[in-house]
Amino acid sequence: MAEPRIDISADPDALAGKVAQWIVDRARAGQGRFALALSGGSTPRRLYQLLAAEPLRERMPWPRVHLFWSDERCVPRDSADSNYRMAHEAMIAHVPIPPENVHAIPVAASPAAAAQDYERALKAYYGSEALDPARPLFDINLLGMGPDGHTASLFPGKPALDARDRWAVEVPEPGLNPFVPRVTLSYPALDSARAVAFLVAGADKAASLRRVLDGEQALPAARVAPVGELIWFVDRAAMSAV
Numbered sequence: 001m002a003e004p005r006i007d008i009s010a011d012p013d014a015l016a017g018k019v020a021q022w023i024v025d026r027a028r029a030g031q032g033r034f035a036l037a038l039s040g041g042s043t044p045r046r047l048y049q050l051l052a053a054e055p056l057r058e059r060m061p062w063p064r065v066h067l068f069w070s071d072e073r074c075v076p077r078d079s080a081d082s083n084y085r086m087a088h089e090a091m092i093a094h095v096p097i098p099p100e101n102v103h104a105i106p107v108a109a110s111p112a113a114a115a116q117d118y119e120r121a122l123k124a125y126y127g128s129e130a131l132d133p134a135r136p137l138f139d140i141n142l143l144g145m146g147p148d149g150h151t152a153s154l155f156p157g158k159p160a161l162d163a164r165d166r167w168a169v170e171v172p173e174p175g176l177n178p179f180v181p182r183v184t185l186s187y188p189a190l191d192s193a194r195a196v197a198f199l200v201a202g203a204d205k206a207a208s209l210r211r212v213l214d215g216e217q218a219l220p221a222a223r224v225a226p227v228g229e230l231i232w233f234v235d236r237a238a239m240s241a242v
């Protein structure tokens with residue numbers, strides 16, 4: 001893997017603007033399907049809103065964009081804790097993306113069944129049961145990081161960290177609020193990306209960010225090793241301990 005790139009913005013608004021523009025540029029540079037995995041949490045909300053507003057809304061090639069999620073909380077779609085709901089309200093409801101291109105993580109079944117259903121959907125989209133490093137699953141995989149160093153729903157010390165033969169796995173007991181079961185992409189699926197972009201803002205992430213950038217493997221975010229590029233889009237407050 002190449003050295004990660006660190007891109008520092010002045011504040012969360014500047015960070016969202018920069019990443020939104022970067023996503024649109026990457027999408028326009030390619031042809032054919034553009035697979036974007038969205039992260040949950042609150043940090044990307046502003047980014048999603050910018051993608052759904054002019055001038056970027058018109059520039060994004062929505063008909064060939066496919067949306068996935070890196071993780072989901074097992075709650076109804078209309079719950080305030082739903083990652084799908086956040087992205088839908090901030091972006092999906094306002095853009096001309098074909099509904100069949102929105103690959104939400106299923107929530108109706110049990111967490112284990114939801115993970116299996118999602119893995120099946122990912123494999124159907126990819127067209128193979130095996131990930132080929134020369135043909136990444138995602139064009140961009142957006143990730144966040146919690147203050148404990150978790151990413152997606154890969155929490156420190158949990159069994160999901162070791163799922164090497166699965167693309168999506170259930171997380172019955174997440175280590176942080178909201179304490180609901182979740183479904184998360186495994187490392188092999190997270191890493192199958194032309195670019196992984198972490199979005200990290202705020203001083204409460206500063207101590208973990210320093211440890212992750214130091215390569216401390218106990219923090220799940222430090223173990224993300226994409227087949228493509230790794231970019232840390234951060235704001236100054238998040239970098240204050242580095």
Ligand code: 6PG
Binds near residue numbers: 040072143
């Ligand atoms: C989730 C996430 C999670 C999130 C981080 C950062 O569903 O909770 O996908 O990994 O990205 O916890 O969240 P914030 O942006 O809210 O700090």
